[in-house]
Amino acid sequence: MKSLAFIGTLAFSWLALVQGKVPPPDSDGKYTIQAPGIKASFIPYSAAVTNLFVPDRNGTQRDIVLGYDTAVEYAEDKIHPNYGAIPGRYANRIANATYELDGVRYYTERNNQPNSTMHSGTNGWSYRVWNVTNVCHDSITFSLRDEPFSSKGMPGLVLGRVTYTLKPNTWIISIEGEAKTHRTPLMLTNHAYWQLDAFANPFNDTVLNHTFSMPFSKRQLAYDSVAEVNGTILEIPKYGINDFWSSPKQVGANASAAGWIGNCGPGFGGYDCAVTIDHDHLDPKKPQVYSEPVASLRSEWSGIQWDMYSNQAGFAFTSCGFFPKDVLPIKKTQGGPDSANDGFVPTYGCLAVEPQDWTSGIDHPQWGRLPYQIYGPGDGVYRNEIVYKFSAS
Incomplete structure (x- = not known):
């Protein structure tokens, strides 16, 4: 129906x-x-x-x-x-x-295990x-x-x-x-999933060989045992699993590390993280974007690269480690059943990057993000501006 x-x-x-x-x-x-x-x-x-x-x-x-x-x-x-x-x-x-908003407790749909709301x-x-x-x-x-x-x-x-x-x-x-x-709470983003080889790479059909960088993201939001943001903000150590700020590295560079499984939540490996963008003179209520890219993604096989610009104070990103195997089909424009793999999106087959304000900010007012996540009449228009610039070499 x-x-x-x-x-x-x-x-x-x-x-x-x-x-x-x-x-x-x-x-x-x-x-x-x-x-x-x-x-x-x-x-x-x-x-x-x-x-x-x-x-x-x-x-x-x-x-x-x-x-x-x-x-x-x-x-x-x-x-x-x-x-x-x-x-x-x-x-x-x-x-x-x-x-809670203005002294009133609101209850949202529990559509994300074990007991939270997603999107x-x-x-x-x-x-x-x-x-x-x-x-x-x-x-x-x-x-x-x-x-x-x-x-x-x-x-x-x-x-x-x-x-x-x-x-x-x-x-x-x-x-x-x-x-x-x-x-009301108001925080929006675009949820594109990226695969810069378009599943045509015969040697690797995942994004683990894609190179990622986030030069202004030296802090991440910590998660608890059920993958909820717990209110703690952690420094990302140099050379650690989540260090994409000190230099670019492949998404799967730390796949053999002890902390790969459960890195940003229990049950799967890789990334499903939220980070801050620590950059001077940022005001998310203004539409201007950073003059420098806040994240970049590149495939050595295809040569395709995007550089992402944003006016937001953070972003969430995931390496699709939770994607079930042999369930989500690959589009015909990416080879469909004749693609480099078996015609289905593999685990770690994509990378999603979601520019937005700090994830779960309405749960943690101590962060001071409510002026950027709560809007009402007279507060102006919420704006999220994202720019992707593409190149190939």
């Missing part, structure tokens, strides 16, 4: 679009925009990026984000990994599925069909009206908007949220 409702919503949207607002999507339900050196496709469901093509060092076009072949598959996906989505209205975790629950923004409000050759805008308590425990009306813009070799993401009637 869920997929039928989704198809019906799309059909209604298509009719409205054909009547003169914006052009309709293609037969797969996708809108495609492009600029020199880059092409990308998007869908209304979760306002997600579904495909992103850039040339590798030999000029071969590679689709370097994970996703599905058609829009309908996103709504039918029972695992719901938030492929390319805009999670909200409060991204990532809320510990114990509860928080605002199963009716969060990544489960919604957004409206397409504008499309041109190099830009698309989606909007969403989020009614009070449409996600459990989230008061007040919020209007959301995301604009994706392509410039030469560049992807610009502008995410906005405006609380209209009540103070």
